[in-house]
Each structure stands twice: as C-alpha cells, then as structure tokens.
Amino acid sequence: MPTSRLHRVAVLVLEGAKPLDVGIPAQVFTTRTSMPYEVRVCGAAPGLVTGGDGLSYYVAHGLDALAWADIVFVPGYRFPDRDDPPQAVVDALIAAHDRGARLAAISTGAFALAATGLLDGKRATTHWHYARALAAKHPLVQVDENVLFVDEGSVLTSAGAASGIDLCLHILRGDLGVAASNHAARRLVAAPYRSGGQAQYVPRSVPEPLGERFAATREWALHRLDEPLSLELLARHAAVSPRTFSRRFAEDTGYTPMQWVMRARIDLARELLERSERHVEQIAADVGLGTGANLRLHFHRILGTTPSEYRRTFAQGE
Numbered sequence: 001m002p003t004s005r006l007h008r009v010a011v012l013v014l015e016g017a018k019p020l021d022v023g024i025p026a027q028v029f030t031t032r033t034s035m036p037y038e039v040r041v042c043g044a045a046p047g048l049v050t051g052g053d054g055l056s057y058y059v060a061h062g063l064d065a066l067a068w069a070d071i072v073f074v075p076g077y078r079f080p081d082r083d084d085p086p087q088a089v090v091d092a093l094i095a096a097h098d099r100g101a102r103l104a105a106i107s108t109g110a111f112a113l114a115a116t117g118l119l120d121g122k123r124a125t126t127h128w129h130y131a132r133a134l135a136a137k138h139p140l141v142q143v144d145e146n147v148l149f150v151d152e153g154s155v156l157t158s159a160g161a162a163s164g165i166d167l168c169l170h171i172l173r174g175d176l177g178v179a180a181s182n183h184a185a186r187r188l189v190a191a192p193y194r195s196g197g198q199a200q201y202v203p204r205s206v207p208e209p210l211g212e213r214f215a216a217t218r219e220w221a222l223h224r225l226d227e228p229l230s231l232e233l234l235a236r237h238a239a240v241s242p243r244t245f246s247r248r249f250a251e252d253t254g255y256t257p258m259q260w261v262m263r264a265r266i267d268l269a270r271e272l273l274e275r276s277e278r279h280v281e282q283i284a285a286d287v288g289l290g291t292g293a294n295l296r297l298h299f300h301r302i303l304g305t306t307p308s309e310y311r312r313t314f315a316q317g318e
Helices: 019-028 064-068 087-098 109-115 128-137 161-176 178-188 208-222 231-238 242-253 257-275 280-286 292-303 307-314
Strands: 007-012 037-042 047-050 056-059 071-074 102-105 149-151 155-158
Touching: 007 019, 007 064, 007 087, 019 037, 019 161, 019 178, 037 056, 037 064, 064 087, 071 087, 071 109, 087 102, 087 109, 102 109, 102 161, 109 128, 109 155, 149 161, 155 161, 161 178, 178 257, 208 231, 208 242, 208 257, 231 242, 231 257, 242 257, 257 280, 257 292, 257 307, 280 292, 280 307, 292 307
Parallel strands: 007 037, 007 071, 071 102, 102 155
Antiparallel strands: 047 056, 149 155
16 A cells, blocks of 8 residues: 555535446445545535435535545436536536546546536546537537546546446556555456456447457466467467457457557556565566566556656555
8 A cells, every 4th residue: 555645535426416326436435444545425515415216315515525535526417418517516626626636527427527627628538328418518528438437637537337437446556556456346346457448338249259258368368477478379269360359359458469468467567566575577577578677668668657666656554
C-alpha cells in the first residue's frame, strides 16, 4: 500500500440514479481496514432521492460532501439527454474539481460532467446507447463510444454499469497499486483488468465456443508469462489461424495479442515490485522479459516511470 492517507470518496446520487451505478463505487471503495477510503453517499440535499428502476435512496449528505471529497463519482441516471442536473449540483462539481478533486462518471453520469464544461475538448465515453445524444448535446466533448472508460486525469468517464467496475479498479491501481486492485477484483469476482480501450461490445455475432476459447487462451497465457509467448503459439492454443486470432483479439481487448502480453508482463512486474524485494533482474526473468534493461525499457514506455521509482512509490508500509 503506497500511503496510509485516507482517500475521501463521494458518490453523488441524482434523480433517476441507476442502482448498479450507485452500488459499484460504494462497494468497491467501502470503508474497510484493507482499503484507505471513506465513502459518503450524497445528493443535491440530504434525504430521499427517487432513483431509477423502482428504487429510491436515502442519502445522509448533501452537496457539502463534494467539498469534502478527493474523488466524486457520478452514477448514471435516467433521461440524461433531457435536462441538466440542478445548477447547484453543476456548481458544486466545478468547485470540487477546482479544489483538486477527481470527478468520475459511470455510464450516463457523463452528461452531468459534460454540463460543467469540464469535458470540453476532452475525450469521454458513456453507455453506447447514449453516445450520440451526448455528442449532440455537448458538441465540444470528444465522445468515444468504442471504449470501456477514458481517463483524462482529473475527469474520468466510463461506459455501462459493468465498465464502472473497470473504472474503479483502474483508479485503485493508480492509488494503491496492482496488488490492491487485484485483491479488490477477487473480492468482487471481477476480471482484474480490462483495458479502457476495450470495446464496449463486439459489433457482430460471435460463436460462443470461440469466445470461450479466446478467454481460455488469455488465462493460459497469464500463467505462462515467464515463457516465450508468440502470436503463433497463442493462436495454436485457441485453435484458429494467427490472422483470425489477431483480428478477434484486438476486437475483444483493444490490443494486439503481443501488446496484451507485454502489458500483462508489466502488470505482473508491478505486483512483484509492490509485494517483494526481488531484484529488477530477477523480476525481469519472472515475467518473461529476460533482462533488467528490457524490463526498464518497456516499463518506462508503458507507465512513464522506472521500476525503481515505482517501487519507491508503492513500497509496502510507506
């Protein structure tokens, strides 16, 4: 764990809020001894908020929680293309951002962030069903409907409800490191990492056995990162041609097979740097990158830092 500092999380529940979208950040970041987060669920005012899908919420906090928080989540809500949130909500989001808080939208919560103007000129995503409506309502926002989430630093957006888990795990990885994120994923029984660039949905029908075969190949590769892994070897395991494997793999994950393997190796290296005292040369061998120089090269290319700097940031007990 990189730091003992408590991260303060506000989950802003708007009228028509979607149950899964509200529950995901509340559960992922819920206060527990293993997680240095405190969560407050809030609304435009304390009290009852009418939600979507037949549920309502009683929230203990009003917009004062946004002035308190380090991270503000805006869950998706019904009919986001009709009206903007109340001006007081918009102003509170802007003030929180100006104060240095990160704003993170799940699904149609992106409309609330767009109403602040903070997404103007930036990439953003939302549920694919509302992507065109977001682009029409806020033409200065660079809407990308083909990704799971977008991280623009201080403002983050994600697609449908399940991608909210991916966004939360992405934030965890940045705050606490890979080990903590993987632990949270196991607790949620969720995939430990899906890249933000992964498609929201496959744009054509895919035979189910083929999808299962590709997932099995990815799992097989994750247990053999210390071994040579080539495109041909992966395609052979999936029992398809290398060309078919490359095309389908990129559609499913947003990466070529070898880009995915390299990122998986760097992720494993990150976890070993966080959890062990092994030398960089040993870790390079453990993750299939051969030498420390090779690990340093790819580590810096993907993460923009060195293994030594990363270890200092995420060393246990700091």
